[in-house]
Amino acid sequence: MTVPALVEQFQYGLDAPICLTWELTYACNLSCVHCLSSSGRRDPRELSTAECRAVIDELERMQVFYVNIGGGEPTVRPDFWELVDYATAHHVGVKFSTNGVKITPARARQLAASDYVDVQISLDGATAEVNDAVRGAGSYATALRAMENLAAAGFRGFKLSVVITRQNAGQLDAFKAIADRFGAQLRLTRLRPSGRGADVWDELHPTAAQQRQLYDWLVKHGEDVLTGDSFFHLAAYGEPLPGLNLCGAGRVVCLIDPVGDVYACPFAIHDSFLAGSVRDPGGFATVWRESELFTDLRRPQTGGACQSCSAYDSCRGGCMAAKFFTGLPLDGPDPECVKGHGVLALAAVADAPAPRPSGDHSHRTRPVPVTISRRPPDSACNESPLAGFSPGG
Amino acid sequence: MSERTATADITEAPAEEAELTDAELLVEEVSIDGMCGVY
Amino acid sequence: MSTDSQLTTESLTPGARAGFEPFDLDRPWRLHPQVSVRPERFGALLYHFGTRRLSFLKSPALLTVVNSLGDAPSARAACLSAGVTEAELPSYATALGTLAASQMIRPREAS
Numbered sequence: 001m002t003v004p005a006l007v008e009q010f011q012y013g014l015d016a017p018i019c020l021t022w023e024l025t026y027a028c029n030l031s032c033v034h035c036l037s038s039s040g041r042r043d044p045r046e047l048s049t050a051e052c053r054a055v056i057d058e059l060e061r062m063q064v065f066y067v068n069i070g071g072g073e074p075t076v077r078p079d080f081w082e083l084v085d086y087a088t089a090h091h092v093g094v095k096f097s098t099n100g101v102k103i104t105p106a107r108a109r110q111l112a113a114s115d116y117v118d119v120q121i122s123l124d125g126a127t128a129e130v131n132d133a134v135r136g137a138g139s140y141a142t143a144l145r146a147m148e149n150l151a152a153a154g155f156r157g158f159k160l161s162v163v164i165t166r167q168n169a170g171q172l173d174a175f176k177a178i179a180d181r182f183g184a185q186l187r188l189t190r191l192r193p194s195g196r197g198a199d200v201w202d203e204l205h206p207t208a209a210q211q212r213q214l215y216d217w218l219v220k221h222g223e224d225v226l227t228g229d230s231f232f233h234l235a236a237y238g239e240p241l242p243g244l245n246l247c248g249a250g251r252v253v254c255l256i257d258p259v260g261d262v263y264a265c266p267f268a269i270h271d272s273f274l275a276g277s278v279r280d281p282g283g284f285a286t287v288w289r290e291s292e293l294f295t296d297l298r299r300p301q302t303g304g305a306c307q308s309c310s311a312y313d314s315c316r317g318g319c320m321a322a323k324f325f326t327g328l329p330l331d332g333p334d335p336e337c338v339k340g341h342g343v344l345a346l347a348a349v350a351d352a353p354a355p356r357p358s359g360d361h362s363h364r365t366r367p368v369p370v371t372i373s374r375r376p377p378d379s380a381c382n383e384s385p386l387a388g389f390s391p392g393g
Numbered sequence: 394m395s396e397r398t399a400t401a402d403i404t405e406a407p408a409e410e411a412e413l414t415d416a417e418l419l420v421e422e423v424s425i426d427g428m429c430g431v432y
Numbered sequence: 433m434s435t436d437s438q439l440t441t442e443s444l445t446p447g448a449r450a451g452f453e454p455f456d457l458d459r460p461w462r463l464h465p466q467v468s469v470r471p472e473r474f475g476a477l478l479y480h481f482g483t484r485r486l487s488f489l490k491s492p493a494l495l496t497v498v499n500s501l502g503d504a505p506s507a508r509a510a511c512l513s514a515g516v517t518e519a520e521l522p523s524y525a526t527a528l529g530t531l532a533a534s535q536m537i538r539p540r541e542a543s
Binding site: 006009014015016018063065066091093115116118 | 468470472473474477479481482484486488490
């Protein structure tokens with residue numbers, strides 16, 4: 001009796017996502033340079049509280065096991081806590097991603113008392129210097145305070161979620177130490193060139209050497225460290241990391257955005273990946289089950305240019321969003337292909353402009369990231385730009 | 394008296410179990426976090 | 433989220449057949465009360481709200497077995513009435529053993 005692998009089983013689609021991401025608002029108190037949803041300012045068309053409850057009712061009917069609520073910063077919505085309670089009362093588990101701004105000691109105690117809510121704190125540097133360069137001044141302190149409050153409230157196993165960048169790739173052990181210190185579980189995830197990430201991807205995405213080191217570190221730590229299956233493209237190095245090791249977009253997961261639009265994936269907020277809206281007649285369930293986009297994504301993928309590569313069965317051609325927003329064809333290699341095919345492919349499209357993310361809810365004025373450095377004056381008194389300059393070396 | 398579930402005990406596996414290949418496994422497990430496209 | 437201190441990641445490693453006792457087909461079993469069962473075309477999805485583990489049952493017959501465990505005098509009886517043949521029983525025992533190891537099913541008090 002041979003049972004097909006899950007990858008083959010999913011080609012027929014699922015009647016409901018297994019889990020999904022729901023961005024509750026585009027509003028955010030921060031302006032992280034790499035924000036996948038280009039968040040900052042609330043959109044005037046965001047779903048009302050009643051509309052959100054209706055979505056939760058649908059998720060319950062479809063037996064979606066859990067929803068990852070994010071944004072923007074979801075806790076800045078006044079009805080956030082009410083919606084979390086509503087979801088858990090209706091058998092939909094909730095994990096929410098937050099920068100920690102509203103996780104007071106009192107809130108932490110409430111959260112620790114709930115069995116069906118999980119919390120994920122975002123942090124992108126093991127030191128304030130590295131973190132705040134990406135997430136803004138004071139964000140490191142905010143995150144640490146939230147973690148202290150959760151730990152003090154007895155909340156074991158909340159998540160510390162990190163986006164791996166060139167700047168923090170050397171801090172993996174330090175991140176693990178922070179997670180251990182607060183009784184949290186570490187989660188390392190992949191930077192995608194999505195949202196504002198498109199603007200900083202070239203300078204922030206890890207180098208090939210860092211990717212290899214990350215892979216080795218993840219293999220060593222096994223299931224102790226989560227990845228959200230975001231590094232399945234690294235399976236081409238050898239032993240796959242824990243997870244389904246396939247692109248879940250439109251197949252097992254999707255995104256509901258703050259205005260009710262349904263996208264294949266939170267890293268693919270673009271008209272090309274827009275399946276419909278929860279406000280359409282038939283609601284979310286009809287979009288999931290019948291949209292043209294999702295039906296298309298559920299057809300067996302042939303692999304295109306990657307078909308003949310020995311690693312294809314492991315990496316499945318990598319991340320659709322990473323390819324799309326770097327201007328690469330979807331039936332070719334991932335920009336960070338571990339075999340180096342992505343680098344060649346990028347060179348071939350270097351002159352063509354890559355697609356831009358749809359919509360931009362960024363704050364109109366944003367703090368300048370602290371990594372922009374000034375060359376210090378040669379002496380305390382001499383501010384002349386020519387100080388220290390000697391022509392001809 | 395209720396028995397403990399057969400979980401954490403480290404015992405030898407019976408020889409016949411080693412003959413089943415991955416293709417015949419009827420159950421596959423993954424962490425709910427093991428799904429790409431959720432952040 | 434509060435977690436059961438008995439659970440370790442080691443006991444949940446897929447395919448770690450050496451990590452648990454052979455599954456006893458001849459005792460009564462039941463689904464864990466924190467498990468949600470969702471039928472699918474290929475079989476079913478099981479999600480444990482306590483451990484946050486997801487199990488894919490890759491056979492509709494296995495779903496029938498799991499759903500009937502609570503009412504059957506033994507796991508063996510549940511398998512046979514779901515149409516599982518003697519030749520197939522070892523695969524089903526392994527499958528049920530995996531589910532037991534990850535707390536998806538647990539022994540039931542004989543009533």
